[in-house]
Amino acid sequence: MSRFLFVVRILLGVAFIVSGYSKLLAPFQNFLAVIHGYELVYGWPATVMAKFMPWLELIFGVFLILGLWSRVSVIILWLMNAAFIFALLQALIRRLPIGDCGCFGDSFHLKPLHMLLLDAVFFVLFLMLYLRRREAFSRSFDSYFESARSPRGSKKGR
Amino acid sequence: MLRYKIITTLLIVYCCYAAVAIGRQFYVERAVEAPVAAQSVSKAKGDPTARLWLVEYLDYQCGSCREASKMLNSFFNRFPHLVYLQVRFFPLTPHPHGFRSAQYAECAARQDKFWAFNDLVFERQAEWSPLPDIEATFHEYARNVGLDEGKLDKCLENPDVKKYIEDEKADGKKLGVDGTPAFFLNGQFYVGRKAIEEALGSAVTSEEARLP
Numbered sequence: 035m036s037r038f039l040f041v042v043r044i045l046l047g048v049a050f051i052v053s054g055y056s057k058l059l060a061p062f063q064n065f066l067a068v069i070h071g072y073e074l075v076y077g078w079p080a081t082v083m084a085k086f087m088p089w090l091e092l093i094f095g096v097f098l099i100l101g102l103w104s105r106v107s108v109i110i111l112w113l114m115n116a117a118f119i120f121a122l123l124q125a126l127i128r129r130l131p132i133g134d135c136g137c138f139g140d141s142f143h144l145k146p147l148h149m150l151l152l153d154a155v156f157f158v159l160f161l162m163l164y165l166r167r168r169e170a171f172s173r174s175f176d177s178y179f180e181s182a183r184s185p186r187g188s189k190k191g192r
Numbered sequence: 193m194l195r196y197k198i199i200t201t202l203l204i205v206y207c208c209y210a211a212v213a214i215g216r217q218f219y220v221e222r223a224v225e226a227p228v229a230a231q232s233v234s235k236a237k238g239d240p241t242a243r244l245w246l247v248e249y250l251d252y253q254c255g256s257c258r259e260a261s262k263m264l265n266s267f268f269n270r271f272p273h274l275v276y277l278q279v280r281f282f283p284l285t286p287h288p289h290g291f292r293s294a295q296y297a298e299c300a301a302r303q304d305k306f307w308a309f310n311d312l313v314f315e316r317q318a319e320w321s322p323l324p325d326i327e328a329t330f331h332e333y334a335r336n337v338g339l340d341e342g343k344l345d346k347c348l349e350n351p352d353v354k355k356y357i358e359d360e361k362a363d364g365k366k367l368g369v370d371g372t373p374a375f376f377l378n379g380q381f382y383v384g385r386k387a388i389e390e391a392l393g394s395a396v397t398s399e400e401a402r403l404p
Contacts, residue, residue: 055211055212055215058212058215058216059212059215059216059219060219060368060370061368061381061383063368063374063381063382063383063387064368064369064370064371064374064383066383066384066387067371067383067384067387068371070384070386070387071384076386089208092208092212093204093205093208096204096208097201097204100204102197102200102201102204103201131255131256175197175200179193179194179196179197182193182196183193
């Protein structure tokens with residue numbers, strides 16, 4: 035099970051790294067247009083999201099793989115995943131044309147419903163990671179720093 | 193150990209920043225102003241000395257591009273001397289008729305009937321977009337705007353036209369264009385109808401807005 039959770043952790047980390055990195059290579063205006071397409075956020079909050087969300091995806095994706103600040107990383111990426119699910123769901127219900135015009139880039143195209151299903155799978159995987167995080171992060175930077183802090187474990191009273 | 197953990201964190205964040213900075217060197221060549229190529233003059237309208245210079249990258253099968261086109265026509269009618277608009281093609285891979293419709297529009301441009309064809313194609317987008325084949329429909333549109341069909345057919349088979357559109361799209365990618373509609377307004381990059389509508393609204397001075 036811990037090997038499976040380790041693989042899940044790596045896959046989720048890679049997915050967010052790729053997502054964040056590809057957005058960061060292009061001008062932020064491309065992602066801003068995607069945010070506008072969901073018709074939920076406008077103005078300066080949308081601009082702040084467009085500029086900073088990809089950095090969160092990239093950095094916490096890397097942290098997830100390395101197992102650094104693992105609890106925070108899982109929570110932040112999970113919250114982002116939940117936000118994507120909400121945004122997609124309301125866009126599908128309102129029949130917004132988000133699947134149009136290469137909104138997710140010209141080279142990569144996934145229909146909104148497929149994206150929603152993928153995000154739903156990610157949601158379940160994040161839940162597993164959070165509930166079984168001791169196993170999932172048994173091999174991680176966090177466990178290294180933890181063991182270096184108390185190399186002989188807890189031996190109170192000796 | 194917390195200190196080492198924080199140092200490790202900062203190092204990793206710095207590596208992420210460096211990876212993005214290096215990647216951007218290879219991905220996007222920013223241009224302050226989008227230059228006007230001689231061939232593109234037929235896909236331009238307005239006063240070339242106008243204060244606002246707008247370059248639009250579009251795909252004819254893109255619904256947002258249709259909405260942007262309506263908005264720009266309205267803006268142009270209201271402020272004809274304020275803006276110089278130039279269109280460039282950026283047919284998107286997921287759109288099966290994106291490239292072919294661009295070929296027709298480029299051929300219309302070579303017969304100096306670009307804008308009539310451009311407006312008609314957007315106006316009828318809902319009709320032709322779901323069709324499996326657009327040849328007959330687009331030939332009808334060509335007749336409607338007065339294109340010479342013999343010249344049109346030769347032009348459509350011309351490999352230079354295909355290369356021209358591919359080069360225009362490649363240039364757009366170098367400037368950071370990844371979806372449509374994308375705009376450069378006096379060199380500033382905007383994506384989407386809403387963004388350019390706000391930018392144009394902000395660019396019009398109160399005096400210009402009061403003019404009849």
